[in-house]
Amino acid sequence: MGATEQPFITKYPTAVPAMGDGPLPVAPYISREFFEREREKVFKRAWLEVARAEDIPNPGDYRVVDIEVLGWSLILTRGEDGQLRGFHNICTHRGNKVAQQKAGNARGFTCGFHGWVFGNDGELKYMAGEEYFPPGTDRCKLGLKPVTLDTWNGFVFIHPQAEPAQTLREFLGGMADQLDPFPFDRCTRIARYEATPRANWKVVLDAFQEAFHAIMVHRASLPKSAAAAPNPSAALTSARFHGPHRSLSAWANPDYRPPEVGMIVGKYGPTFATAKDQFPGINPNRDENWWFDINVVFPNFFCDTGPGWYFTYNFWPISENRTRWTMDIYQLKAEHAGGLLAQEHTKILLRDAVLEDFSTLEATQQMMETGVLTHITISELEIALRHQMHIIDQWLAA
Amino acid sequence: MASGPMLPAQFADWEPYAATWCLATEHARREQRMHSTQAQLEQFYKAVKPRLDEAIQYLNDFPLDDMPQRERNLLNLALSLVEISVAVELFFNPWPLDAYPWQEFSVAY
Numbered sequence: 001m002g003a004t005e006q007p008f009i010t011k012y013p014t015a016v017p018a019m020g021d022g023p024l025p026v027a028p029y030i031s032r033e034f035f036e037r038e039r040e041k042v043f044k045r046a047w048l049e050v051a052r053a054e055d056i057p058n059p060g061d062y063r064v065v066d067i068e069v070l071g072w073s074l075i076l077t078r079g080e081d082g083q084l085r086g087f088h089n090i091c092t093h094r095g096n097k098v099a100q101q102k103a104g105n106a107r108g109f110t111c112g113f114h115g116w117v118f119g120n121d122g123e124l125k126y127m128a129g130e131e132y133f134p135p136g137t138d139r140c141k142l143g144l145k146p147v148t149l150d151t152w153n154g155f156v157f158i159h160p161q162a163e164p165a166q167t168l169r170e171f172l173g174g175m176a177d178q179l180d181p182f183p184f185d186r187c188t189r190i191a192r193y194e195a196t197p198r199a200n201w202k203v204v205l206d207a208f209q210e211a212f213h214a215i216m217v218h219r220a221s222l223p224k225s226a227a228a229a230p231n232p233s234a235a236l237t238s239a240r241f242h243g244p245h246r247s248l249s250a251w252a253n254p255d256y257r258p259p260e261v262g263m264i265v266g267k268y269g270p271t272f273a274t275a276k277d278q279f280p281g282i283n284p285n286r287d288e289n290w291w292f293d294i295n296v297v298f299p300n301f302f303c304d305t306g307p308g309w310y311f312t313y314n315f316w317p318i319s320e321n322r323t324r325w326t327m328d329i330y331q332l333k334a335e336h337a338g339g340l341l342a343q344e345h346t347k348i349l350l351r352d353a354v355l356e357d358f359s360t361l362e363a364t365q366q367m368m369e370t371g372v373l374t375h376i377t378i379s380e381l382e383i384a385l386r387h388q389m390h391i392i393d394q395w396l397a398a
Numbered sequence: 399m400a401s402g403p404m405l406p407a408q409f410a411d412w413e414p415y416a417a418t419w420c421l422a423t424e425h426a427r428r429e430q431r432m433h434s435t436q437a438q439l440e441q442f443y444k445a446v447k448p449r450l451d452e453a454i455q456y457l458n459d460f461p462l463d464d465m466p467q468r469e470r471n472l473l474n475l476a477l478s479l480v481e482i483s484v485a486v487e488l489f490f491n492p493w494p495l496d497a498y499p500w501q502e503f504s505v506a507y
């Protein structure tokens with residue numbers, strides 16, 4: 001940008017918390033002690049997104065979810081009554097895992113150790129050796145241990161506490177208000193990716209909560225789409241703060257045209273490279289050259305939305321420098337081959353762009369761990385990183 | 399290789415690519431892309447792209463959930479073209495340069 005040009009102005013429709021403007025410390029990205037505090041104060045006290053309800057559609061369907069940061073293995077199961085429930089995957093006899101498969105359909109679970117049988121409502125249905133247990137041993141009190149579970153728009157969240165201070169809806173607050181109109185129930189998953197980079201969960205997450213890096217990291221995949229005059233640094237067009245959550249709208253260059261195959265398939269449906277349409281639950285600020293919304297649900301879930309598609313990320317900490325990352329892409333059902341090919345283009349471009357995003361993670365972690373830098377220098381383009389650290393500090397202090 | 403034609407008659411000139419690129423899953427198409435040379439990807443792209451729109455219009459008349467086998471093959475070939483188009487149009491290389499190793503990145507479908 002020339003010295004005479006005005007910088008592109010990001011709009012802030014919600015109040016911007018007082019977060020200061022100093023550099024951010026490196027220690028939270030590399031310190032084991034800090035990670036242990038995050039585990040106790042953040043991950044053990046937040047609603048955590050673990051599945052889509054349509055992953056467990058029918059009575060008897062179940063899915064095992066491992067949550068490394070809590071050390072938990074959970075069974076999400078739909079009972080014969082249609083109710084979705086969550087249980088710890090632990091036999092109340094001597095602690096063996098009761099579900100051995102990752103997913104399936106079963107009326108219940110038979111422990112492989114001594115054969116106790118639990119229904120998919122959690123109750124202990126058959127207690128092998130019952131007559132040998134001391135008098136007063138109550139089978140009714142030996143059901144699977146439930147976990148707090150709730151859903152919002154088909155997203156299944158669990159809470160590590162038996163009685164969370166806030167309901168899921170209260171926790172989501174303004175983020176839920178913003179996203180409620182989006183037709184999540186009409187979309188289906190078309191892709192799932194997974195990787196386990198050697199990097200702190202926030203190093204991984206931060207790579208997806210600013211658009212600034214597009215000018216360099218995505219110079220091959222999305223040239224000139226995220227940045228151009230009058231916005232050469234890919235500044236956000238708007239950003240909203242909803243309590244601990246944040247929503248960022250990326251700017252699109254109105255003159256950008258994708259290469260030929262993207263243009264051909266783009267005639268038959270929305271693609272990631274040409275997302276201009278109006279659609280419920282997106283572009284909350286009605287920004288002019290809007291591209292897509294990056295919606296960050298604290299602490300570790302993204303639900304990014306566009307016209308007819310959305311994609312999610314989960315960033316699951318394993319240790320201070322190892323993260324299990326998953327991405328799911330969902331789209332409205334294609335009506336014909338052309339629509340399907342447009343969706344495929346969105347998927348492939350997103351997937352390959354994410355491979356570019358991943359190129360910096362392990363190097364950044366490795367170099368942060370040298371201790372050469374004690375702080376990182378943060379611009380307004382990266383306001384989401386500042387907000388994240390501000391919220392984490394609050395949760396650690398509370 | 400299949401004995402008869404794999405594709406609808408009006409796309410017979412793409413038959414030489416059918417055995418390689420009529421692939422039903424993203425995983426298979428990605429693997430084929432990764433194990434091809436850039437020259438092979440460019441050759442496939444040059445052969446198919448000029449009539450891609452014609453193929454889409456032809457396929458749009460068939461129900462997605464219930465396509466005859468040759469039309470299904472044609473759709474899978476077009477999906478492969480989308481998969482490799484970014485290599486030809488954007489990366490000039492089978493895989494993005496300076497990217498995370500693709501083998502470390504699991505594709506579920």
Ligand code: FES
Binds near residue numbers: 111113114
């Ligand atoms: S540990 Fe499950 S039946 Fe004994």
Ligand SMILES: [Fe+2]
Binds near residue numbers: 208213214217218353
């Ligand atoms: Fe990116």
